[in-house]
Amino acid sequence: MIADLRFGYGSDEDVLAISKLQVEASRRVFLFGPSGCGKSTLLAMIGGVLVPREGSVTILGADLSGMKGAARDRMRADHVGFIFQQFNLVPYLSVVDNVCLPCRYSQRRLQRAKDADGSVEISAARLLSELGIDERLRSRKTTDLSVGQQQRVAAARALIGGPELVIADEPTSSLDADRRREFIDLLLSECDRVGSTVIFVSHDASLASHFDDAIDLQLANAAAGRSRVA
């Protein structure tokens, strides 16, 4: 839930100006708009990495804009899973280590993963299997996986320890149409199983049919018209 939010980088003009944007719990929301309309900036703000100049960002009833940096980082670690467009994985960690990474920074997700499957590693293995990464692929170096496989590993990482919110930022833009549909189906069914709210961001409005709600950020963001378009 976002209210009266304004944000700009440095002394530049505002990139974002949103009067109200609300996402209900457990909904699958599709957030779309062309490049440069402020999607990534908005996500960084929901993640608590950037702070709005004005207004508030509230997640699970907690107001991020009133928190200190460390507390925002904890909110993100405990409650939000991220999937990016590409280069999601840490190259020097194994596939399973990559998936377990959030549990290194969040005791809560560590505990939830243990409660669900007995141990973090088993939890990671289960998620990877459900997302179609079999044992043979798991032993490979992350850099040897195809982009589609890397994205599924990233999805497993976003889901481990059952965060309340999963944010996917153009996760399918490097995939072809078949893989794209397959990935979205897998992601959404896994999120259903975990019970996570999904915010899926894309410039491709044709994907909207997979989701409960669709939000056009260009309409929601009053600053989008005047900001530079990349």
Add this chain to the structure above:
Amino acid sequence: MLHSVRNTLALVFKSLVNRRGTAVLTLASIAVSAALLSVVDRVRTDTQTSFANTISGTDLIVGARSGDLNLLLYSVFRIGNPTNNITWESYTDIDARPEVDWTIPISLGDAHRGYRVLGTDLRYFEHYQYADERALEFAAGTPFSGPTDAVIGAEVADQLDYRVGQQIVVSHGLTETSFVTHDDNPFTVTGILARTGTPVDRTVHISLNGMDLIHSDGDIDRFSVPIGDYESEAITAFLVGLKSKIGIFTLQRYINEFEPEPLSAVIPGVALQQLWGLIGVAEYALLGVSAMVVLAGVLGLLATLLVSLNERRREMSVLRSVGARPGHVFALLLSEAAMLAFLGALLGLLMVQLGILAIRQYALSEFGIQLSVGLRAFDLYVLAGILSIAVLVSTIPAWRAYRNSLADGLTVRL
């Protein structure tokens, strides 16, 4: 807290293994610089100890008028050559003074296969002391008793594989290939001294009788008087032990103002101090250069980290997205530098230990320097110093990564 430290270290280790090419090179450069610093200081202090251990219990060294250092070097270290001789009359005059407890006459000038030959009498084995007032001991055999008897140092025995009873030939002059070799009067090894770690190990000791025999026409009967009764014409120097230390300066003045001939008397400790004054400058220069090499090694580490920063921005934002705080990013880079520096320095110190074990024997036999094995306080300073400098300079890349991770948010625009 402990949990997060362990997490960071696990990440650091995997990250370093991933970039093992540059990591190993950085590690090596730090290891080499640490080894250099450690070895320079070790050689410095070990040289000093070895030198200081060479002579002990002697109150004055007396020789013909010359510089203090020169006298010390030729009489005790067998380095350089005496300027002149002392007549037997002057020697007995001073030897007879009431404050004198004992003296050891020394006559130098010949060599046996590269080792100095020293003419003396039995008081040498009785009174000469090294290290902490340790007396000479025989590893085998007995002191010389006749003009053609010889007592050799441990190093001479080892290197030339001599045993008691061996016949040896003493040449006139100092080089191995002298023109005149005194084949007509071979010497017999009667004793081998225990190892001392001093120039004594590299000396062939003969009686004053024998010394004069070498320089005579070879008529052995003239020199076959008992060793204690023999009176040479001249000696090179002599060591003096006093009954009471209080008399040192009085006797020193007496000798320095000795009328019949110009003599010098030096206190060994004072002359050694002069020697340090001379060598010390070079040693500190070396130490300074080594410290600079350490700095260069750490700067290499800094350069490697800075170069890696850009290619690791994505990695950092991934870590941020899964919940890492900017502080984690800072700690990650700092720990990488610390781990490289620590392992590098440790490796360097290990190299020093192995190196010393390898060259120990050589340093002892060639230079008479006893190199010590084992960690010393200075090594710990090297370790701690390199670690702290590395951590200090790596705050620069760590800070930049921290700033980057704040500015980049979760998506890197490259």
